[in-house]
Amino acid sequence: MFGRDRSLTSLLNDTFIRGILFQALIAIGLFLSINWLADNTLSNLANQGKTLGFDFLTRTAGFQISPTLGTWMLDYKVGKSTYTDVYLIGIINTFIVALLGILAATVIGFTVGIMRLSDNLVFRWFSSFYVEVVRNVPLLLQLFFWYFAVLRAMPSKREKLELVEGVAGLNITGLYLPAPIVSDGFIYSFLSLIGAIAITFLVRRYALRRQAETGQILPMFWIGLGIIIILPVLVHYLNGSPLDWSLPEFKDTGPKLRQGYQSGAGMVLVPEMLAVWLALSLYTAAFIAEIVRAGILAVNRGQTEAAYALGVRPNVTLRLVVIPQAMRVIIPPLTSQYLNLTKNSSLAVAIAYPELVSVFAGTALNQVGKEVEMIFMMMMVYLTFSLMTAAFMNWFNSRVKLVER
Amino acid sequence: MTRKVIKAAPKKTTMKKAIPSDIDTQAGYVRIEDAPLLPPPPSEVGVTGWLYKNIFASMSDFGSVSATLKSVFVAASTLFILYFLITQISGLLDFAIFSAVWSDPEGLKRQACWTVEQGGALPNGWHAACWPFIEAKAKFIFYGAYPSDDLWRVNLTYALGGFMLAWVMIERLPYRKIVGILLLTVYPVMATVLLTGGAFSISTGTIGGATILGLALITIGRLGKAGYVSGAFGDLALVAGVCGWLVILFAAVLAVFAIDFDLEAIDTRDWGGLLITLVVAITGIVASLPLGILLALGRRSEMPVARFLCTVFIEFWRGVPLITVLFMASVMLPLFMPEGVNFDMLLRALIGVTLFSAAYMAEVVRGGLQAIDKGQYEGADAVGLSYWQSMRLIILPQALTHVIPGIVNTFIGLFKDTALVSIVGIFDLLGAAQSTLADAAWSTPVQGLTGYLVVAVIFFVFCFGMSRYSMFMERKLNRSHKS
Amino acid sequence: MAQPQNTAEQSVDQKTIVSMRNVNKWFGQFHVLRDINLSVDKGERIVVCGPSGSGKSTLIRCLNRLEKHQDGDIFVHGIELNNDVKNIDEIRREVGMVFQHFNLFPHLSILENCMLAPIWVRKTPRAEAEEIAMHFLTRVKIPEQASKYPGQLSGGQQQRVAIARALCMQPQLMLFDEPTSALDPEMIKEVLDTMVELADDGMTMICVTHEMGFARRVADRVIFMDEGQIVEQNEPEAFFNNPKSDRTKLFLSQILGH
Numbered sequence A: 001m002f003g004r005d006r007s008l009t010s011l012l013n014d015t016f017i018r019g020i021l022f023q024a025l026i027a028i029g030l031f032l033s034i035n036w037l038a039d040n041t042l043s044n045l046a047n048q049g050k051t052l053g054f055d056f057l058t059r060t061a062g063f064q065i066s067p068t069l070g071t072w073m074l075d076y077k078v079g080k081s082t083y084t085d086v087y088l089i090g091i092i093n094t095f096i097v098a099l100l101g102i103l104a105a106t107v108i109g110f111t112v113g114i115m116r117l118s119d120n121l122v123f124r125w126f127s128s129f130y131v132e133v134v135r136n137v138p139l140l141l142q143l144f145f146w147y148f149a150v151l152r153a154m155p156s157k158r159e160k161l162e163l164v165e166g167v168a169g170l171n172i173t174g175l176y177l178p179a180p181i182v183s184d185g186f187i188y189s190f191l192s193l194i195g196a197i198a199i200t201f202l203v204r205r206y207a208l209r210r211q212a213e214t215g216q217i218l219p220m221f222w223i224g225l226g227i228i229i230i231l232p233v234l235v236h237y238l239n240g241s242p243l244d245w246s247l248p249e250f251k252d253t254g255p256k257l258r259q260g261y262q263s264g265a266g267m268v269l270v271p272e273m274l275a276v277w278l279a280l281s282l283y284t285a286a287f288i289a290e291i292v293r294a295g296i297l298a299v300n301r302g303q304t305e306a307a308y309a310l311g312v313r314p315n316v317t318l319r320l321v322v323i324p325q326a327m328r329v330i331i332p333p334l335t336s337q338y339l340n341l342t343k344n345s346s347l348a349v350a351i352a353y354p355e356l357v358s359v360f361a362g363t364a365l366n367q368v369g370k371e372v373e374m375i376f377m378m379m380m381v382y383l384t385f386s387l388m389t390a391a392f393m394n395w396f397n398s399r400v401k402l403v404e405r
Numbered sequence B: 001m002t003r004k005v006i007k008a009a010p011k012k013t014t015m016k017k018a019i020p021s022d023i024d025t026q027a028g029y030v031r032i033e034d035a036p037l038l039p040p041p042p043s044e045v046g047v048t049g050w051l052y053k054n055i056f057a058s059m060s061d062f063g064s065v066s067a068t069l070k071s072v073f074v075a076a077s078t079l080f081i082l083y084f085l086i087t088q089i090s091g092l093l094d095f096a097i098f099s100a101v102w103s104d105p106e107g108l109k110r111q112a113c114w115t116v117e118q119g120g121a122l123p124n125g126w127h128a129a130c131w132p133f134i135e136a137k138a139k140f141i142f143y144g145a146y147p148s149d150d151l152w153r154v155n156l157t158y159a160l161g162g163f164m165l166a167w168v169m170i171e172r173l174p175y176r177k178i179v180g181i182l183l184l185t186v187y188p189v190m191a192t193v194l195l196t197g198g199a200f201s202i203s204t205g206t207i208g209g210a211t212i213l214g215l216a217l218i219t220i221g222r223l224g225k226a227g228y229v230s231g232a233f234g235d236l237a238l239v240a241g242v243c244g245w246l247v248i249l250f251a252a253v254l255a256v257f258a259i260d261f262d263l264e265a266i267d268t269r270d271w272g273g274l275l276i277t278l279v280v281a282i283t284g285i286v287a288s289l290p291l292g293i294l295l296a297l298g299r300r301s302e303m304p305v306a307r308f309l310c311t312v313f314i315e316f317w318r319g320v321p322l323i324t325v326l327f328m329a330s331v332m333l334p335l336f337m338p339e340g341v342n343f344d345m346l347l348r349a350l351i352g353v354t355l356f357s358a359a360y361m362a363e364v365v366r367g368g369l370q371a372i373d374k375g376q377y378e379g380a381d382a383v384g385l386s387y388w389q390s391m392r393l394i395i396l397p398q399a400l401t402h403v404i405p406g407i408v409n410t411f412i413g414l415f416k417d418t419a420l421v422s423i424v425g426i427f428d429l430l431g432a433a434q435s436t437l438a439d440a441a442w443s444t445p446v447q448g449l450t451g452y453l454v455v456a457v458i459f460f461v462f463c464f465g466m467s468r469y470s471m472f473m474e475r476k477l478n479r480s481h482k483s
Numbered sequence C: 001m002a003q004p005q006n007t008a009e010q011s012v013d014q015k016t017i018v019s020m021r022n023v024n025k026w027f028g029q030f031h032v033l034r035d036i037n038l039s040v041d042k043g044e045r046i047v048v049c050g051p052s053g054s055g056k057s058t059l060i061r062c063l064n065r066l067e068k069h070q071d072g073d074i075f076v077h078g079i080e081l082n083n084d085v086k087n088i089d090e091i092r093r094e095v096g097m098v099f100q101h102f103n104l105f106p107h108l109s110i111l112e113n114c115m116l117a118p119i120w121v122r123k124t125p126r127a128e129a130e131e132i133a134m135h136f137l138t139r140v141k142i143p144e145q146a147s148k149y150p151g152q153l154s155g156g157q158q159q160r161v162a163i164a165r166a167l168c169m170q171p172q173l174m175l176f177d178e179p180t181s182a183l184d185p186e187m188i189k190e191v192l193d194t195m196v197e198l199a200d201d202g203m204t205m206i207c208v209t210h211e212m213g214f215a216r217r218v219a220d221r222v223i224f225m226d227e228g229q230i231v232e233q234n235e236p237e238a239f240f241n242n243p244k245s246d247r248t249k250l251f252l253s254q255i256l257g258h
C-alpha cells in the first residue's frame, strides 16, 4: 500500500491516507459546528436567564389534563402530580392510541387489500375508491373532519345518539360504553381462558404428532375455537357469573343541569381520542391495503398452480404456500406503517388529545419553558420506538430471507 | 346424477362433427378439414359472461356447507357495499351540487345558508354545501393575507413555474434540458424576488467580498488544471475551482436579491393558503433532493466516519414525527443561532421540512443505488473514472431515473405533510381554511364540511394527479427496461 | 356421490386413462381448443408438439383443471372432469405435472417440497412421507440436496426436484409442459435422462416438448397441434419421416431445418 517513494505528496495521494484525512476533516468540521451551536444555545439561554437541567421534572404540574387512560393509571391530580407524571401520561396516551390504531388499521387494511384482489367487481370498486380517497387527502384534514365535522356534530350534552339501546350511546362529550366491574371470582374465569389457550396448544401439539405418525389431520381450527370459547364460558357461569357491567346512565328528567350522561356509570371514550383513533386507523389502513395487495400479487401464480396440480386444496394452499411467501413481502413495510402510525399520533396535538406532544411539548412546555430539555425528552421517546422497530425488522429479515445461491 | 354440469354450451355444433372413436387412438390420424371456429358460449363473453365473471362467480359455489356460507356472505356484503357506495356517492353529489346553495345575491352571508329553524329560508333538514361562503373566502384560502393588488405576482410565479414544468415534462419539445436547468436555478431566485418583493438589505461589501473570494478560488482552480500545482494539492485546487464557481453564483444571487425592483415588500406572515402549501412543498422537495443524494452516497461510502454520520442523520430524522421537527425548528432554531440572527417563521419551517424530507429522499436514492448492477461500478472504475466522475456520469443518472416513482411518492407525502405547518402557526391551505371557519359572519352548521370539502378536493387533485404520473413513469421505465 | 358409477357408466375399457371427446375451449372470444378428440392408454407415452400459441399448454392444463374447458367431455382415470370438487381432487391426486418454470416452493426445503402433498393430500405419516420423498429424490439422483432450498440449486436440479415432487404422489399419469425449455443446453440432458428412465419404467406420460430426439426415442405417438386443433398424430417414425399434413411438414422443416 505504501509505495517506495514516501514523500509528502505521494502520501497524500495514497487512497487509504486520503480517506483518513477526509474523514478527519469531516469529524473536525462536525465537532466545530456542534460546538458553535452549543455555544450559541448556551449564550442565548443565559440571555433569557435560563439554565439547562432536568430539575423541573420533580415540580408539581398546575394544569388540568382531560380524563384519559394515562391520567387514570397515574391518578393525575392538579397540584399533586409532577411533570414526570405528565411525561408518563403523554407516553401512555400515545401508546394506547397507537396500539388501538394498529389493531384497527391491520384488520381494515387486510380486509380492503384482499377485497382489492377479489373477482367481485363491487369489492374491487369499493376498495379502490377507499384507498384512493383516503391516501390522497392529508391526515390532519381527516382528523379535523372526524373531530370537528362529525363528532362535534353529535347531539349535545343533554341528548344522545343511541347505538345499542341502554348499552352504548354517543354525544358530543364522547362515546359511552359499559364498564366491566370485576368481582373476586372473576379471576377464575380469566384463568380458565388462559388455561383453554394452553390446552389448545397442547391439543395442537398432539394433533401434529398424530399427523406425523398416522397422517390423520384433525380440524384444529374448530377444535381450538371450541375449547377457547366453551371452557371459559362454562367456568364463568358455573361460578355464578362474577363479572358485572356498569351500564352508562342517561337522565333526561330532573334539573336541567343534571341531565345527560351521569359520571360514575359506564365508561367514556373522549371524542378527541375517538377522532384520533378513527383518523389514524382509516388512514393507515389504506396504505396497509396496498401493501397486502402487493404482497399477495408478489407470489407467483405458478406457486398456486403447482400446489393445485399436486392435489392440494385451495385453503391449504393458501395456508402453506401463499401466505408464508406473501408475509415475507408484507411484514417489513407493514412494520414501517405501524411506526408511521405511531409517529402520526402526534397530530393529535391539533385537537388537544393529551398525548406526548400535546401534553408535554405543548402545555407543559408553555408552563416550564425548558425547550431544549423537553423537546429532547419527547424526541427520545419516538427514537426509542423507531430503533426498536428497526431492530425487529433486521431480525425478521435475517430470519425469513429466502436462501439463494 | 348430475355428472354433466359443464356450463351451457352449444352442443349441437360439436355433435355433428363426431369422429369415430377409434380414429384418435389409431396411428396415422390426419385432420382433413379444419374444425369450425365457433363463437364462445354465453358464459364466456357478452354482458352475461362479464357479469358472471365479475360479480356472480364469487358467489356461486354451493359445493359444500362452508362454500355455501361463503357464497351467501359474499352476496350479502356485495349488496351492502353497493348500497353503501351508491348512497355515499349520491349523498356527496347532493351535498356538493344538487342541494347546495350556489349564490348569495342579497349579501345575506350566513343567513343564506340557514334553514327556517335556524332563522333562514331553506327548508328544515337541509344539509348541503354553502358555496357563497367559499366564494367570499376564496382569496384567503388561496393566497392568505397577501395584498390583493399584488396577487398578479403570485399568479405570474405560478404561470412561469407551470409553463417551465410542462415544457420539461412534454417529451417532444426541444431544449428540455436547458429549461430544466433554468427551472432549478433561475426560477427559484425569480420566484423569491417576485413573492417577497426582493430588495433585501445586503451590503455591497458582502457581495463584493464573495465575488473576490470566488474569483480567487477560480484562479486557483485554473492554475491546478494547467498543472502548476503538484500532486494532491492539484486535486485540492480543482475542488477550490468548483467552490469558486459556487461562491460566484451565490454572490450573483445575493446581488439579485439586493436590487430594488420597485416591488412592495410583502412579509411572509401575510402569505397563506395554497401559496404556502406550494412554497413549502416545492422548496422542500427541490432542496431535499441534492441533500438526499449526498446523504445516500455518504451512507454507502466506504469511509466509516462518513457512513456512520450519514446513517445517524438519516435515522434520526426518519425516527421522529414531522410535528416534533417543526416544533424544534420553531422553538429551538432561534436558540441555535448567534444573537441577532433571526429567521422568520416560514424560513424555520422550510429548514425543518427540508432536513426531514432529505432523510426520506436519501433512503429512496439509496434504494436506486442498490438496484444498480455491480458491473456498472466496476465498469466505471475500469475506464479510470474518479469517484465523483463515476457517480455523476454513470451511477446517479441510472439510479435517479430508476427512483423517479419513489421521488414522486415522497413528494406526495411531503405535499400532504405541509398541512402540519398549520400547527406551528403558519396558515397553509388547511390552516387558512380552518381559520375561516371561525368567522361568525358565516357561521352555519355546514360551514365546516364545506370548507373541508374544498381543501380535500384540492389536495386530492394534486396528490392523485401526481400518483398517476408516478405510475405512468413506472410503466414507462419498466418498458424501456425490458427492451 | 356419483363416483362409483363413473367407471361403470363410462364404457371405456380399463386401459384408457385419458379420454377427451369434442373438447372446446375459449379465452374470451378466442377459440383456443377446437374440437379436440384424444384418448390415451395406460403406459402410453405421448409427445405433443406444435408452433407457439397453438394451445399445447392449454390442452394439458385442461387435464387437471388448471384450465376449465367449456364444451365436451374429459374423463381422466375414469372420472369425469366437471365442476364437482371431489372429482377434481381425485383427478389431481392421480395426475402429476411438471412445469416449464419448475414452480418449486422457494420457502420450503427440497425435502419439504416433496413431502407437502403426500402429507396434506394423501395423509401419509411423516416418516413414511420422508421415506417416499428420499426414494424419489434418489431416483432423480439428487438425494444429497434434500435439505437445501430451491434457490440454491441449478435449473436442471430444480427441474429434477419438480419431477420427484410430482412422483411422490405416485401418480398414474404425468404431464410435462416444456420441462426443458427454460434450461441451459448442458442441463437439458440430465432432465431428459430422468424422463427417459421414467418412460422406461412404464409411466404414462404426456409431454409437451420440442426435443425431437426424446420424441423419437420414447414416444409411442406424436401429436401435432396447430391453431387449437390436433392436426396430425402418428408413431414417431412415420411422423418424422413421412408427415402427411402440409402444416406438419412446414413445422418440422422449421425445427429440424438447421
Ligand SMILES: Nc1ncnc2c1ncn2[C@@H]1O[C@H](COP(=O)(O)OP(=O)(O)OP(=O)(O)O)[C@@H](O)[C@H]1O
Pocket: C027, C032, C050, C051, C052, C053, C054, C055, C056, C057, C058, C059
Ligand atoms: N389465461 C389466458 N387468457 C387469455 N388467453 C390465453 C391465456 N392462456 C393462454 N392464452 C392464449 O391461448 C393461446 C394458446 O396458449 P398456450 O399457452 O396453450 O400455447 P402453447 O402452445 O403452449 O404455446 P408455447 O409453445 O408458446 O407455450 C395463446 O394464443 C395464448 O395467448
Ligand SMILES: [Mg+2]
Pocket: C056, C057, C058, C177, C178
Ligand atoms: Mg406453453
